Amino acid sequence: MSPKKMLFPVGGGDELESRINGALLVSKHFNTHLEVQLSEATVSSGVPTGVVLPNEIVDKLEKIQLDNLKTVMSTHRHIFDECCKKIAIVESETPINNQATAHLTMTVGLRSTIVAQQTKFCDMVIAAAPQKGVATATFEAAVLESGKPVMVIPRAMKEFKTDKVIIGWNNSPEVARAVSAAIPLMKEAKLVHIVSTKAYTTESLSRIRDLRNYLAMHDIETTFELIKTTFIPGEALLKTANEGKFDLIVAGAYCKKGLKEMMLGGSSRYTLEHTKIPALVSH
Template identity: 45%
Template sequence: MIYEKMFFPIGGGDELEERLYGAFLIAKYFNTRLEVLQSYYKTSKGIADGLLLPHDIHDSIEEVLRNRIESEKHEFLALVEKVKKDVGIVEDENLKIDLKIKEGVRSSMIELYSKISDIVITATPPSGIPTATFETITQRTGKPVIMFPRVMRKFSTDSIVIGWNNSPQSSRALTSSIPLLKMAKRVEIVTAGQFIEYGSLLEDMVEYLKLHGINATAKIIKTTMVPGEALLNHAIEGNFDMIVAGTHGHKGLRELMLGGTTRYFLENAHIPVFLSY
């Protein structure tokens, strides 16, 4: 077990059941504890307080809001149990699904609770547009992140491709992914020609991984006019199970390996991506 505790904050949007399925699938694969954060805004900071209403009407609105939240909580708990059954989660001393249902500002709680985990997992943002939740996860948690497709029915780390661009972020991604790379049966490093300043760099990287018991190959690929397209296409064409990449801390996923990412990468990343910044 390479991770003792994973953290999965649930963002907004549709496909909640599918996102839970993907997160539980990852937890099952690693046979580890998964803490799931579901957040709700406090009713006292909600709609009713923003209106100048008589106290009885104000209290009635507050009660409606509280009842709605309680109903959503019960629905969420029922959905969690359903997905656990669908994924085949049998909890034991290692594999556990811990629910943390809190009232408050989601991004603030994510930033706080993520710091007491080994790694954060998250689904790709809807329509490839980074949300506030997604930006917090990828920029402010201080943890590596596994980003998985919003609909995912299979998870594996057997075959991993590493995107390299000489940045400190790609260096951190490489080092922090070593436990995952040790699990893989196939590892390949890819880079673009403009990042090869010294001819022996790729060979040195392969030797470095070999010191950790990882047999890797290396390849130079051509970039395209679309940021992120070359890395993603290579991963898909090579039937890789996961991409390892680094993000720029101040720009998050707006700039990712081999020339940056845009909405294209997030929309089309149908395999998990291990991120570090």
């Protein structure tokens, strides 16, 4: 099933225009509706628990915040409008049949909390890779708490296509969910390549055969390769994806304490910091 609504949480910081542009490119590919959600903290969220500020100070802080919100929204609005025009996406609060649409909204509150809640009401989340590969609370909320497939995009992405798809298979429930979410994309792909390592095929290659047979039922032909891992978790999958000039990585994201493992059970930081390829992940 193709997504009807996608949600892209966005903050400030570097590469703002390229991040918004990248999210719009994804929604354009799906010809669907994208909600770009801007969240800004409240005055109260920055005050330590138990600390009570005088009303006069609170009033001044709230006035400063209001002025700041207007500036932030104006900046995002200008960039959003320009990107929509460039990509030929219609600005609309509601979806329009057979038309790529997008809408910019602003909410006030703790960003990670808002993202964790609002991402539950969409079909797919788009999340820009965090700077230097360090997962923020907002990024973790999008990936780990949404319950939805997440399209992780590089912070600078000039085009989005899915002609060549690579699956990082580790036989986990998370990657199984990611594969199911990616079926509509893989049905249109020219190449779907499965990679795994000996660590995840210790019993036999029967699980790989099961996966390939499952995808064949969806008329998806696949190829398969066992790759060697390195001392840097995540490096092997990314190296294979780059060398093969793949357009999309499909993988699982899971953790025990934060986003510690991603894709082939490797460190998310390496992958997020170095990838120039979007990844469809599921938790």
